[in-house]
Amino acid sequence: MNKTWLIISREYITRVRKKSFLLMTVLGPLFFALIMVLPIILTQWSGGEQTILVVDESDLLGALPDTTGIYFQLDKSGKTMETLKADLYAANSRYDALLYMPPTSSEQPRGIMLYSKEQLGITTRMYIEQVIADRMEQINLENRNLSYEDLLSIRPKIFIQDKVLSENTQEQDANILAATGLAYVMGFLTYIALLIYGSMVMRGVMEEKTSRIVEVMISTVKPFQLMVGKIIGIGAVGLTQFFIWGVLLVGVQLALPLVLGDQLTAMQDQAAMSGGGNAETAELARTMEGIANMPLGRILWVFLVFFLGGYFLYASLFAAVGSLVSDEESEVQMYSFPLTMLILVSIFIATAVIQQPGTRLAFWASIIPLSSPIVMPALIPFGVPGWQLALSIAMLILGFLGSSWIAGKIYRTGILMYGKKIRWRELWRWVMYKN
Amino acid sequence: MQFQSVSKRFGELQALDQVSFAIPRGAMFGLLGPNGAGKTTLIRIMTNIIGADSGSILYEGKALDSYGFGFIGYMPEEKGMYKKMKVGELLLYLARLKGLSKADAKDRIHYWFQRLDMDGWWSKKIQELSKGMQQKVQFIATVIHEPSLLILDEPFSGLDPVNAEVLKKEIFHLHSKGITIVFSTHRMEQVEEICEEIVLINKGKVLLNGAVADLKNNHKKNIYYLKTDEPGSLPPSPLFSVLTANDNHYQLHLEGDATVNQLLQSLLNHQVPVREFSEVLPSLNEIFIQLVKGATHE
Structure with missing residues (x-):
């Protein structure tokens, strides 16, 4: 037993004393944390700042809400789409993308276009879609004289409370x-x-x-x-x-x-x-x-x-x-x-x-x-x-x-x-x- | 230590076949045989690394198992150590595994460091040492617990002459303190000068066993060496035949029942100017080759 103990302590001590052990122990969790956080950081940084010029011929959009990295600017110059597109391609353009909203209804919006110099990131695109959808929803609610609360009650969020019955039929909170x-x-x-x-x-x-x-x-x-x-x-x-x-x-x-x-x-x-x-x-x-x-x-x-x-x-x-x-x-x-x-x-x-x-x-x-x-x-x-x-x-x-x-x-x-x-x-x- | 018809089989291979011999206490004992003869298997059985299939080994009259590992010091042919450990730590670890207390182990390590000119080696890493230096460390690890039986498998292989001499000196020193030493080697001429007794095995069987001097006497072939003052032809005689003649050096074979005296008499009668005359004893190597040849002829 004494010998086994000696062997155990040698195996243990030589490994714990190694620098790689310390490195693994400290950097391991950091590495995992980094892997979890990295995608979020990357999407946040990769986009940089994007300013989007909005041409609204439907008069439905109004001022769209900005978010970090994405800014909207309503076009009031009255220039034609062709000129604006050409402007966008010019080297000194202030804008990264051009959002075009044709005359359309808020119930069935059609023909919305997004022109950009470079491919826009998925998050940017999703944000723009979300923002437009939110605005249309708001207008449609107003047209029907409904409030946002009405919408929530029409489309309620479902939450199921899980209970597990144990042997003595006692309920227990569970959460899948x-x-x-x-x-x-x-x-x-x-x-x-x-x-x-x-x-x-x-x-x-x-x-x-x-x-x-x-x-x-x-x-x-x-x-x-x-x-x-x-x-x-x-x-x-x-x-x-x-x-x-x-x-x-x-x-x-x-x-x-x-x-x-x-x-x-x-x-x-x-x-x-x-x-x-x-x-x-x-x-x-x-x-x-x-x-x-x-x-x-x-x-x-x-x-x-x-x-x-x-x-x-x-x-x-x-x-x-x-x-x-x-x-x-x-x-x-x-x-x-x-x-x-x-x-x-x-x-x-x-x-x-x-x-x-x-x-x-x-x-x-x-x-x-x-x-x-x-x-x-x-x-x-x-x-x-x-x-x-x-x-x-x-x-x-x-x-x-x-x-x-x-x-x-x-x-x-x-x-x-x-x-x-x-x-x-x-x-x-x-x-x-x-x- | 006595081996009684020890056998060991590895699948198809009969590594040891009814091996019996004895190692006297305090002897310098040679375990000889060509590569693959079964030396290492025999040693592994002696050191309890593997078990024999049949037969028994007695140490001072009792079964070997009853002694545990403590009294043996074993230096394997392939020298190996934990490369990343420091010399001192490794020796301390091995010594404590052999049952020494920490303080005792440290004392003895320092004793050996001094003896072998290794001061300041404690914190060196094994992998930084040269092969010869590693061998010194290995030697200390083998003798640190003061074994009464020392088994050395090819102890000099890979050592430069200086270090080999140092090691030889230490081995003789231990021998003089009454420690039984077993050498295992395939280099027979090495053993001839060191060992008093040998066992020679081949293909798992004992070929020869006994004191080196006796063996040589038993296998002598009536060959004599003659040196004359000047080159010349020897007179033909029914008493002897000339095996080799090289200037004034001759090897003669004594024929039939002729005695040495008769031979010398005959030479002197023919006015051969004899300067030197001696018996030629066969080397272990020659005996081995002769025996192996004989065995294959049968």
Whole structure:
């Protein structure tokens, strides 16, 4: 036990001390945040400032509301369309685009044209369409002597309150949207973690094998100790990383309102101002509330249990794979392919299951230990009966005991084999081989 | 340490076939054989890396398994270490795996650093070291826990003469302290000068076993070396035949039941000016080749 402990601490300390660990831990979340925020920033910046000259022969538009980056200017020069188009093409033109509204009705607006020097972005186009549609709607309402409130009551927004009946017929608030969002996060987090830490174990085993230190090690400790020590050490690295991310997340959530307080309220106001925004904000608020109302403690421990279980299962298999590889990169791909495939299939099943949580596929995928580490965390926000959870955990424990038993057998022989292609049949013999 | 009909099979290949021999305590013992003879397999069984299919190994009369790993120091042929670790940390780690306390391990590492001229190596990374330097580190890792049995697989391969000499000196030093040392090599002439006893295996079987001097005596072929004062032809005689003649150097083969004295007498009778006369003992290499040839002829 003492030796295993030494191995664990070496595996852990050498990795945590690396600069790449610090970089991953700090830059990882930043990178993810960037990926989320980047599209928004890009659409905001790519457009730059656009001024659009509006020629309104229908006299319906009036002054259109500007927004950030898009400004409207009503043409009062009385020039013909041809001259205006020519002006637009001139190098010194003040305008980026020309919006033409022919004499038409507000009920069936036809023949609206948008001329531009360069292709306009999709957001700009959508905004212009939205603005015109809003104005037509307003005019049509006025013509019928109706108010905006009348319209809302004609076309009410539907919100379904989900309730889940538990065994003692007690109602429980549920929120499909919140559950779905959380389910995706959980599923993908386990998926990425299994892949990253699994292949870290594989690389570690390969390093020992190709550098040939393994022979020295095996003459000092049992192969199984070496394998388990490595797996636990790297697992601890993963947990450390999660823990730091958790702390960072909470820190950011606490710090964000302090730093960005004004901007945030401004953004919320803006969202509320734009037409129909109220319903969306309300939906968003409900989702956030839904997440907050979920049994987060339960979700967290389920995540940890399944991450660890799945990690032990897959890491031991990855260790076995690492022990088979001699040197070449192509061999790594070949041997690890079945494992990456299993993990990939699991995340596919998880995304399917998130759409339809109550299916038989969902049930079996959450019981079978090869897919349950990814499927179960994705399923848990929707609520899983206690017995199913217990069965799944029991199966997972059996699964990783079995996989580490098999992996230990393969590993023990594999790490001492060099320069030989290994067939499946041979692997089977190693597994069956008695001590 | 005693090997009793140890066998090991890898699929089609019979790596070891009923191997039996003994390594006396405190010996300088040579484990010889050409590449692929089963040396490494034998060592791996000795060091508990793999198990034998059948047969048993006794150490001081008891089964090897009952001793754990602690008393053996093993330096494999392929020297390998964690390349990114620092020398000191790596040695500390390996020493503690062998059961030393942290303080003890540090003391001994520094002792060996001093002994092998390695002051200031603690914080060097393994990957920054040359091959010879890495080998020194590996040697320390092998002996740090003061094993009573040292197994060295091709210890001198890849070492320059200076470092090889240093290593040899250390090995003799350990030997003088009563440590049993097992050399494994396919270079037989290397062993001849170092080892007292050997076992020679080929294709998984023991070909030869015993003290080097005895083996040579047992395999001598009645060949004698003769040096005369000046070149000239030797008188023909039924007592001997001339194998090679090179200026004034000759190799003679003693025929039938003739004795050395009879031969010398005959030479002197013919007025051959003898300057040197000695028995030619076969080298281990020759014995090996002779045995392998004999085995294939049968």
